[in-house]
Amino acid sequence: MAESWAAMRTAPRRTVIAESLLCALTASFGLVPLLLVRPDRPALAVLEALWATLLVAARRDRPVAAVLGVSPLLVGHNIWTLAAVALVVLSATRRVAPTRRAWQVVGTACVAVAPLTVVQVIPRWEDLPVELAGNAVSVVLLLLLPALAGTLLGRRRLLVNLLRERNSYLEQARSLSASTARLAERNRIAGEMHDLLGHRLSLISVHAGALELAAARQAPPLSGQAELLRTTAGTAMEELREILGVLRHADLADESGSDRGTREDIAALVAESRRAGGVIELDWSVPDSAVVGGRTRQAIHRVVREGLTNVLKHASGAPTRVEVRSAGGGTEVSVTNGVPRTEGRSQGGTHSGLAGLQERISLLGGAFEAGAAPNGGFRVAAWLPSQEQQEEGVHAYAGTAVTPPTDALRPVSGATGQGGQGRQAGQGGSRSPLSDEILTWPRVLGAGCASVLVILPTVGYLMFLLLTASLR
Incomplete structure (x- = not known):
């Protein structure tokens, strides 16, 4: 209970609101009809509605316990909670891994329905065959089919995660290729600048130094201008080296603030x-x-x-x-x-x-x-x-x-x-691209479409039961 409460506190606000609304809707759907159609055992029907609400809340953090807990609802007196059974099984089996373990849990829940049915009809043994047949149909349509749809959706989620990871790898590979191409072009530009400008600036600096010495001996008034020419050529050479360093490597001045690192x-x-x-x-x-x-x-x-x-x-x-x-x-x-x-x-x-x-x-x-x-x-x-x-x-x-x-x-x-x-x-981090035989769009989309087709009989059965209960 403490772990569930801690998980709720750390969950996103949108998830908490959605789960709270779903639990409130489940409780209302299981309790409000009891005011209009009085069941044979009202207290037991109310407890079943509250139990269904608890299972809906626990299906995310305790999926195994939630699937096992739906067995009493299949043999219960509150028919309005059967919709919650399909929802809990569909949502919980998605989160049970591996798939074999999910089916083991579902099989245990199916087996538990038989003794619960026998206990329920002890006062009236003559109704046992009818009750067993009806609950067997409910097990197939409300437990097995939602479990099949849930496991399909669980496999689809794994495929989607793998597909996203592969897409991330390809994006990183594309980014690295673009960076390599930019670096190669910058190196080419840096080489051209070094070969053309570097040689010329070196000659200017050498000749400016010779001119400064000659001016100091033969024309002292011009020695200042000659020195300025030499220092300017040296400064230009230093700035060229800095630019070449930026071009040859990554831009080390991406954070241009002068107070960085102080x-x-x-x-x-x-x-x-x-x-x-x-x-x-x-x-x-x-x-x-x-x-x-x-x-x-x-x-x-x-x-x-x-x-x-x-x-x-x-x-x-x-x-x-x-x-x-x-x-x-x-x-x-x-x-x-x-x-x-x-x-x-x-x-x-x-x-x-x-x-x-x-x-x-x-x-x-x-x-x-x-x-x-x-x-x-x-x-x-x-x-x-x-x-x-x-x-x-x-x-x-x-x-x-x-x-x-x-x-x-x-x-x-x-x-x-x-x-x-x-x-x-x-x-x-990045890993090698996964095989195309594993990650294919038909497999990813097919799992979702198959789960929808599997759950359609369950939806039809629930609508029939609820409509029958409303007309009584």
């Missing part, structure tokens, strides 16, 4: 996560005098933001520590969380955010690490070289505190999920 910015991220329910501690030990480039600050912002987002999504309530400090001549940033304090299972993810961080950090010449922590939590850490090291092309890891193992810098798509509860990339 102490105030990281403190604001931590405060925002705390307001969202996180237990987060910030340790910033980078000296204020340290020179941190714009790209490094943006990378710091991205690492902290991605780490805190993953903590809130997959390990909500876990104690978390954010560290930003100087290490190995560069900057080390890490987000480490412990085991969540509340029970809850992470649904995993596609690891696309971690993969993006891996690419961003590698383009800056740093090192990236993401994986399970020894205490059962999760750790995301990165080491970013200084601006001088980036200009010198340093690609080796120089940190001392973050010591990734040999396989830590493999593609992040294979990393373990938050808190050790995530799924592998083949389970929670």
